[in-house]
Amino acid sequence: MLPGIYEFQWTLGHLIFLGAFFTVLGILVSVLFVSLRKSRIDLQGRRAEVIRWQQSFQQLPADQRQCRHALAGRTQPRVCQRGFACGECPFHARLLASGTAPRTALFGEGSCPAGSGDLFGFAMPASRLYHRGHTWVEQRADGTLVAGLDDLGSRLIGAAPQVELPAIGTEISAQGTGWQICRAGADPVHVLAPVSGTVIATGGPEKGWYLRLQPVRIDAGLEHLLHGEEIRPWVQAELQRLQRRLSPECLGPSLADGGLPVADFPAAYPGVDWDTVWSETFLTD
């Protein structure tokens, strides 16, 4: 019987029992309320993309989370725990300080080797910086950045995709959704933005899809991008992974024989679960 009910009396039993019950109920409701409130704050602070990346990163298999320095052979195999945010990584800072790893080459420092950048038949110019989600970034003289899908990525998507670029003026953030690509009959692929910035111009199909961005940070925030000698081992590891995925029997796009990779992978491998391959390649869920 509760207070206010006819013949109600407080006894020790009532105190203990109702006390325990309402404590439990209170905990449940308040924890639920706190989560709802935090969700609201996160939504207002536009943290959804950050959270999405955190979760996608957690679900990546270990070989896709290898540290860039491990890929480049500078250190023992090492799995990244920070969502590829090298700028915040003390290990990265240590290697930079000791000179084991070169700093990110920025435009004008002249450390970028020239050339078409042919890597295993893919055009991956070493003058660009690469995001692990198969996008590239180039810094222009005026301080703006240009970002696009790399050659391996575009071939995996294949021919004639529908691309949905963000509108000019949109702020995009690194590891958030950069743009969407949709191939007919498939779920749209979210391509991760390689850097943070405000979209100031976009390029259509005739010039190759790209975004021109005004960086948010003064130093452009490029520490997490792969460059120089890191590109080759990364592409190699990616190709090995794709090879396993596309042709488990090792009969597929054999790279050792010097043949050129096809331009439209989905057309060449119709039996493959492309939806999954894309999500693994572009690191989105």
Add this chain to the structure above:
Amino acid sequence: MSRNTTHRVRYGMAIDIDRCTGCGACMVACAVENNVSVPPPPAGDRKGLTWIRVYRLHNERPYPESRTAYLPLLCQHCGHHTPCVSVCPQHATDIDPETGIVSQIPERCLGCRYCMAACPYHARYFTWWDPVWPAGMEEIFNPDVSPRMRGVVEKCNFCHGRRQVALQRAAAEGRRQIRDDEYRPACLEACPVGAIHFGNLDDPKQELYDLVHGERAFRLLERLGTEPKIYYLSSQPWVRRLLHNGIPASRRHPDGGRPDVAALRHQQVLARDPRAEERRRS
């Protein structure tokens, strides 16, 4: 439930098995008094509705030693750790500290039937059907008792409605208490042989007091320790053996010490085969 009451009674009953003829008048009177509905025929004796049920006892012996007795079984109004009251999750059954009557509040009853599982006397009944009465019987409803809806538990409450009426009448006459003869359950009035006695168990002046403290009195399943307030009277050894549940007559209130397993076993052997003792002696 310790309310300060100036006047406490402990209503109880003594039923003389040796007198009971099993006529069932008490059952009929009870049903009429308490507006007990009449379940449709599929009910049978397992889903039926009655607040007092007359069981037939038999000594399981062939003629000429064959003996039969009848046992009217109603709510025993257990006075200690009342099994049904302690288990009801929502106080739909209650023991009134003023009268010792265990009452049911059908309007609050959930129909979970936990009290029925808890009652060792099977004295609680569930309304399996919507309440219906033979045509015209609604005309003679007792206005002092509200009929019960489907899906609740109901049981004997010592004709609580009658007590209320008696209290009202007493109040109208300026009295705060009712006289002994003013409140008697319907079954008692209906019994043609006067087998049922009712009154305050704590009042030594009443006839009931002598009956329940007499040699013929015993209670059902006394050893469970629930202190039922219905006493049964019998002088027939086979009835006493059958119903005693193996409790020595001298030990009405078990002291709670170590049980006398050997004595119990002996009693049980006797209950099954009354001649065993004689054979052993001879």
Add this chain to the structure above:
Amino acid sequence: MKLASPDRPLIMRGVERTSLGRFLLWLVPWLALLAFGLYGAYLCLALGLNQTNLDNRFAFGLWIFLDLAVIALGAGAFFTGFLLYILRREELADLINSAVVVGFVCYSGAVVILMIDVGQPLRAWFTFWHPNVHSMLTEVTFCITCYLLVLFIEYIPIVLRNRRLRRIPAFLVFEFNLHKVMVVFAAVGTFLSFFHQGSLGGLYGVLQGRPFAFREGFAIWPTTFFLFILSAIAVGPAFLMLVTRLAEALTRKRLVHPRVYTLLGRISGWLLVSYVLLKSVDTLIWLNRTAPAVGFLGHDFYVHAAFGTWILFAEIVLFGLAPALMLLIPRVRQGRWAIVAALLACFGIALNRFVMTIQTLSLPSLPFDKLLLYWPSWQEMASFLAVIAYAVILFSLSYRYLPLYPRERELQADRDPDSVAPRAASRTTLAVGGAGAGTLPTSRR
């Protein structure tokens, strides 16, 4: 392009699911059973409980027995949560989502059946308004209601992890925040489960008027209170093992790492052994002390042909000690016999609940009364079959569209013939660095 099911966009990436047509075909018989059972339940609700074969003596029947059994089997949900979030047995992360769903279907099914079982379902809230704090049933009602809420909250993030739902930022963020506080829900769930599992046992142990069920105890709790908790947490993991094995057999896939079974078997085995031990002690005390004190000899309970001493033997030895010992032997635990042991254990706990509910009520308490038997009506059985169908349907839907087994994709990839070694198994091993990965047991067949 591979011809995809129309519902492919709803299915998690990287996992194989049967075609939509086959899935619907699988659901059809269960939906039919559900419809049939709902009709039976409707009859009980509309026409009253006269539709059942329950009666004034058999106040509880099939429903209560199966509710108790199902709730005991569903204990795997809270116990796995406890082991994972509180004791940090990370390997159980493989299984926690399915455990939550199993717990949810068990508990929600039991509550639905209870609502049909009571005569006045609309008065269920009265217990919260006029609680008799001395009744075990009050505790059960409060705890199960709260725990069902906990299970529901635990289910939300699993649902929100669906590929389509995750796209909606609000859901994604809510799931993320809810998952962060899951340890609180696991702790509260553990607390509640301990009490209601125990109170379900106490429900019978306190019945002073029923010497077959009555037990002495500690403070306000009879021994059945503790035995029910112990048996529930012993058999919960075993039941999860069965469900997962069944899911693996039906989908012809490996869903969890084999070491999960080893762990579950070991936990179940040790708990079962202690349960059987304590149950035996309790039985001896009851037969020699408790029952005689209230006027009954142990012998009285087992004179009836239907419930002879064999039922005691079956409950404690055949379906208690035997599976417990089987689960304790490592070779048996890891082999196919583990399934048999788990099955025996689950059956044993169901038998225990049967004895406590059905046998208690069928044994006579009045000296002139007889043993009474009861057979449930089709409406009773149908209502319960509806719950089974509901459980299968909800589990199937969850399996198809939600990440019930988070490592399924990884285990699937491991089975690919050309898979290479460096594929670390879990976050704990990852912390050591990739070098440790190669030393993990491989699950390749």
